[in-house]
Amino acid sequence: MASRVIPVDPFDLVIFGGTGDLARRKILPALFRRYCAGQMQPGTRLIGAARADMSDADYRDFVAQALDEFDTAHGHTADQRAAFLADLHYVTLDAMGDEGWDRLAGLMSRDRIKAYYFSVGPGLFGPLAERLHRHGLADEGARIVVEKPFGRDLDTARALNRTLAQHFDESQIYRIDHYLGKETVQNLMAIRFGNMLFEPLWNSQYVDHIQITVAETVGVGGRGDYYDRAGAMRDMVQNHLMQLLCLIAMEPPAKFDPSAVRDEKLKVIRALDPVAPAQIVRGQYRADGDKPGYLEHVGNPASTTESFVALKAHISNWRWAGTPFYLRTGKRLRARTSEIAVVFKEAPHSIFGAEAGRHRNILTIRLQPNEGIDLDVTIKEPGPGGMRLVDVPLDMTFTEALGPDAEDVPDAYERLIMDVIRGNQTLFMRGDEVEAAWAWTDPIIADWEAAGTDPVLYDSGSAGPEEALALMHRDGRRWREIRT
Incomplete structure (x- = not known):
């Protein structure tokens, strides 16, 4: 009984906090496994964004090291690995300022699904959402993925919900729980x-x-x-x-x-x-x-x-x-x-x-x-x-x-990231x-x-x-x- 893989259309995925521990351990290896499974089509762009000063080549080296350490996939070829790394880009970006946002906007397509993974502390959720909106990156095809903790209590959760709702519809917000x-x-x-x-x-x-x-x-x-x-x-x-x-x-x-x-x-x-x-x-x-x-x-x-x-x-x-x-x-x-x-x-x-x-x-x-x-x-x-x-x-x-x-x-991250691209919110918190x-x-x-x-x-x-x-x-x- 072979598992069935349904490819998704090419998409753009930006990982804010793209040099962080979660990206290195979970998100990037999960994307590589989906790539090797044939679920990600040619033309898909994966963009890491963080404050560290890196070139595209530097980031590809960083991701290659992460795959060496944390990828559990078997049977992929050297050509698959090289092709995956070639689809990676990097933007040096300040979540609280203006640096890097124009370059990010220039990389994004206007006619495809755009997913923004907030692999950062909750204090940056609001600033990121606001800047995505300001730079025209929060259109109808945009989706944001928000990691826990989603607030510290009821008051902070309500405030965060209000902030995100100013820039994104609830149907565009994916609050992820990997369980x-x-x-x-x-x-x-x-x-x-x-x-x-x-x-x-x-x-x-x-x-x-x-x-x-x-x-x-x-x-x-x-x-x-x-x-x-x-x-x-x-x-x-x-x-x-x-x-x-x-x-x-x-x-x-x-x-x-x-x-x-x-x-x-x-x-x-x-x-x-x-x-x-x-x-x-x-x-x-x-x-x-x-x-x-x-x-x-x-x-x-x-x-x-x-x-x-x-x-x-x-x-x-x-x-x-x-x-x-x-x-x-x-x-x-x-x-x-x-x-x-x-x-x-x-x-x-x-x-x-x-x-x-x-x-x-x-x-x-x-x-x-x-x-x-x-x-x-x-x-x-x-x-x-x-x-x-x-x-x-x-x-x-x-x-x-x-x-x-x-x-x-x-694994959980593979499935949930692909659900974001497909627009399926069943396994995400409202x-x-x-x-x-x-x-x-x-x-x-x-x-x-x-x-x-x-x-x-x-x-x-x-x-x-x-x-x-x-x-x-x-x-x-x-x-x-x-x-x-």
């Missing part, structure tokens, strides 16, 4: 709405609870300055985990259409109950032997910023009333894993007696590192000696089920959706700031604070193990 580009996340919608098996059971009558986990083994690393101002709640829960929650909980849209899908996601956010302080745990990883802790990483010995969050949320609507959603994310945990676990209720009566034990069906959607889907089912344990029950997974690991084609599945997420998040942050409590400490390489385990235990439940 939504993952193959398994999109498969979540296919599983729910493409199979009669699951959708009738997808409600509080049959689902006991849902767990969403995004665990990382790394610390804050070189992001200490940003992270200490943001914390896990702003950096992960308000966007990544919120988006996963919306997809797992939303009602079936009338059709697979950007507006319809995002309308249903917005309803989920607006139906979320406030989270009481007793239903949230904040943690901070501590030093472990010769491994520095969070305080050492951020260089702020008085920091009370959290590197871990676990919380219990409820959605007040007919489908999910009474079903808790447990969310957790953290750094320096035991293993790198992202998964959604839908834990179904036990059978109302066991004909096998108490000695058979308690058993539940669990549907697990694994987002990383080994993408796939498991469904735990209860069967008889093989062998004589009575009816002994055991839970076994029906495993659909993509690389095993789909064969070599699964290895060639585009302005009102972002504001609704902040409206739910802000009171949670305000509550703990008012209380003045410090995050609880946890060991690096653990599953997080003991208090997070208690959050589940007092409900008679337990977190799924964070496995290596």
Whole structure:
């Protein structure tokens, strides 16, 4: 089953922050892989723009080094690589001034799609949008891609939305969350709405609870300055985990259409109950032997910023009333894993007696590192000696089920960038959706700031604070193990 690649018409893509870490690690390798796959037509122009003084040749050397370090594609030829690099241009540009804008305008075509990737800090979003408009680069064929963080709270998100709306229509704004580009996340919608098996059971009558986990083994690393101002709640829960929650909980849209899908996601956010302080745990990883802790990483010995969050949320609507959603994310945990676990209720009566034990069906959607889907089912344990029950997974690991084609599945950035060019906003956040997420998040942050409590400490390489385990235990439940 060969994957089908549909070429897109030639386009112009400008990467503001074209020499930055995100461009080097993710954006440029993603574009190269799409080029090698045949999705980008001859004549497409890729333009890096940043303050560094470079020529086109210098930038091509820079990108070649980035591909050497971060490209994971296999099977491309030297001719493909040379042709890709030849399509690259560079403009030395001042986002806050006038330098370079006339040259950029001279490079852009007037009769094709123009995408502007804001791979810069949010403080430059407004100035970039204003200058694109001033120099005639914000016409109907223009689209802007905005990286998180999209605001720091509701007020700043609203202000940023207003600024961008002065120069671009909402249909031209693509607020990117790379989690939504993952193959398994999109498969979540296919599983729910493409199979009669699951959708009738997808409600509080049959689902006991849902767990969403995004665990990382790394610390804050070189992001200490940003992270200490943001914390896990702003950096992960308000966007990544919120988006996963919306997809797992939303009602079936009338059709697979950007507006319809995002309308249903917005309803989920607006139906979320406030989270009481007793239903949230904040943690901070501590030093472990010769491994520095969070305080050492951020260089702020008085920091009370959290590197871990676990919380219990409820959605007040007919489908999910009474079903808790447990969310957790953290750094320096035991293993790198992202998964959604839908834990179904036990059978109302066991004909096998108490000695058979308690058993539940669990549907697990694994987002990383080994993408796939498991469904735990209860069967008889093989062998004589009575009816002994055991839970076994029906495993659909993509690389095993789909064969070599699964290895060639585009990564999140590849898919999302091509969606921008195609004009498909389904997997991007809408302005009102972002504001609704902040409206739910802000009171949670305000509550703990008012209380003045410090995050609880946890060991690096653990599953997080003991208090997070208690959050589940007092409900008679337990977190799924964070496995290596």
